[in-house]
Amino acid sequence: MKILAIETSCDDTGVAILERKSGKFKVLSNIVSSQTIHQNYGGVFPMMAKREHQVNLVPVLIRVLKQAKLANPKPETRNPKPETNSKFKIINSILEREPELLKQLLPFLEKYEKPDIDAIAVTNGPGLEPCLWIGVNFARALSFYWNIPIIPVNHIEGHILVSFLNPKLYTLNPKRAFPAMCLVVSGGHTQLVLMKKIGDYKIIGETRDDAAGECFDKCAKILGLGYPGGPIIAKIADDFKLKEKLTKVSKLGDSKLEIQNLSLPRPMLNSKDYDFSFSGLKTAVLYAVRDKKQDTITKKYVSKMCVEVQQSIIDVLLKKTLQAAKDYKVKTIILGGGVSANKELRKQFTLKTSPISKSFQKEKIAVKENTKDKKEEVAVCYKTDGRQNRSINVVFPDPKFSTDNGLMIAVAAYFNRKPFGKLKARKKASWKNLEANANLRVGE
Numbered sequence: 001m002k003i004l005a006i007e008t009s010c011d012d013t014g015v016a017i018l019e020r021k022s023g024k025f026k027v028l029s030n031i032v033s034s035q036t037i038h039q040n041y042g043g044v045f046p047m048m049a050k051r052e053h054q055v056n057l058v059p060v061l062i063r064v065l066k067q068a069k070l071a072n073p074k075p076e077t078r079n080p081k082p083e084t085n086s087k088f089k090i091i092n093s094i095l096e097r098e099p100e101l102l103k104q105l106l107p108f109l110e111k112y113e114k115p116d117i118d119a120i121a122v123t124n125g126p127g128l129e130p131c132l133w134i135g136v137n138f139a140r141a142l143s144f145y146w147n148i149p150i151i152p153v154n155h156i157e158g159h160i161l162v163s164f165l166n167p168k169l170y171t172l173n174p175k176r177a178f179p180a181m182c183l184v185v186s187g188g189h190t191q192l193v194l195m196k197k198i199g200d201y202k203i204i205g206e207t208r209d210d211a212a213g214e215c216f217d218k219c220a221k222i223l224g225l226g227y228p229g230g231p232i233i234a235k236i237a238d239d240f241k242l243k244e245k246l247t248k249v250s251k252l253g254d255s256k257l258e259i260q261n262l263s264l265p266r267p268m269l270n271s272k273d274y275d276f277s278f279s280g281l282k283t284a285v286l287y288a289v290r291d292k293k294q295d296t297i298t299k300k301y302v303s304k305m306c307v308e309v310q311q312s313i314i315d316v317l318l319k320k321t322l323q324a325a326k327d328y329k330v331k332t333i334i335l336g337g338g339v340s341a342n343k344e345l346r347k348q349f350t351l352k353t354s355p356i357s358k359s360f361q362k363e364k365i366a367v368k369e370n371t372k373d374k375k376e377e378v379a380v381c382y383k384t385d386g387r388q389n390r391s392i393n394v395v396f397p398d399p400k401f402s403t404d405n406g407l408m409i410a411v412a413a414y415f416n417r418k419p420f421g422k423l424k425a426r427k428k429a430s431w432k433n434l435e436a437n438a439n440l441r442v443g444e
């Protein structure tokens with residue numbers, strides 16, 4: 001089966017086509033158009049993002065269909081049938097509030113044949129409401145016009161399930177893989193989700209204020225760095241540590257960061273629950289910078305600050321996740337979301353879950369992309385090596401699938417093509433009734 005997936009929950013316009021054939025996934029195309037407009041503001045403006053999605057969606061869809069070799073133009077001479085025009089009336093009503101999208105969609109539908117697609121997946125929440133509606137209404141219009149079923153997908157479930165592109169992980173005996181503890185860390189979310197199996201989720205902890213990615217972004221803004229802040233802070237921190245040979249990594253365990261007079265708080269590190277709070281960390285950075293004379297805010301100071309911001313966030317995420325993993329006796333930890341691309345976070349999670357031996361087996365699973373005919377690493381799974389008595393596997397998505405993309409929505413839709421457990425309601429979704437829900441919660 002082939003799934004066309006659409007993701008517009010925040011500031012990335014993502015469209016992908018995923019094929020499942022003979023028990024294997026094949027990524028036919030996955031294109032993300034990241035909106036650069038927000039870089040000037042250090043954060044995402046929903047109404048601006050909404051406009052950008054309207055402008056981006058049709059061109060990105062055409063590129064995706066072409067890459068997947070599913071774009072078939074209709075013969076030039078054929079005039080639109082009257083039946084087509086009556087269908088356009090309904091498309092007009094579906095996209096009544098998205099005039100710029102409508103303007104591009106009608107000529108596209110006139111020009112191209114219905115593609116060989118079995119389902120249309122779309123993120124229907126959580127996310128920024130105006131942005132979610134663009135994707136949902138676009139998917140509804142395509143679903144109606146081409147008469148293809150629609151599968152709504154929870155964005156958080158997408159971040160979790162994208163790691164299941166890794167065939168080894170999916171075929172793992174559920175008795176060995178589950179229960180799993182999922183840490184979803186992005187610009188909009190920081191959640192710990194207990195996963196008993198695919199489709200069975202329970203949020204056991206989450207941020208009370210800012211998300212971890214949001215904290216990276218806000219700290220970067222205070223330090224006069226660009227947007228999005230996570231990758232910039234990570235780069236400066238990693239380069240500085242390498243240069244200064246700061247190899248001792250964590251304040252939590254055996255060692256201390258060798259950075260004097262620059263200690264930031266680890267909010268809620270010792271609280272007895274699984275919740276997080278990151279706004280205090282941002283405020284601490286704000287006060288530290290505000291109280292410093294301008295000429296003492298040197299490049300070195302900013303670099304040290306980046307190391308400390310990154311480490312504070314990692315310390316809290318690591319401790320809470322490991323505690324939750326222990327308390328719920330899970331067998332696997334699954335990370336997802338933009339912040340899970342962070343190299344230092346990956347390194348420290350891996351080291352902390354393999355305390356006996358620091359040598360571990362790194363298993364790379366390749367999926368062939370039909371476009372470039374080159375092997376592409378889609379998920380990296382750090383496995384225990386049998387002889388050691390280590391029982392928790394940590395699974396990360398490939399860094400390029402950590403941030404928002406259409407592919408993760410396609411993977412989640414594949415697993416949701418038939419209703420699982422509590423999520424039976426999905427089956428009834430159609431272009432007639434699908435709605436966006438900014439506050440959708442995974443597992444509810």
Ligand code: ADP
Nearest residue numbers: 010186187188213228230231338339342403404
């Ligand atoms: P959202 O769902 O909120 O749009 P994404 O899943 O796309 O978020 O992730 C975007 C967030 O991830 C941003 O806050 C960004 O700063 C953060 N991020 C991306 N790469 C890294 C990295 N290497 N280290 C830390 N944070 C990162």
Ligand code: MG
Nearest residue numbers: 186337338404
């Ligand atoms: Mg996200």
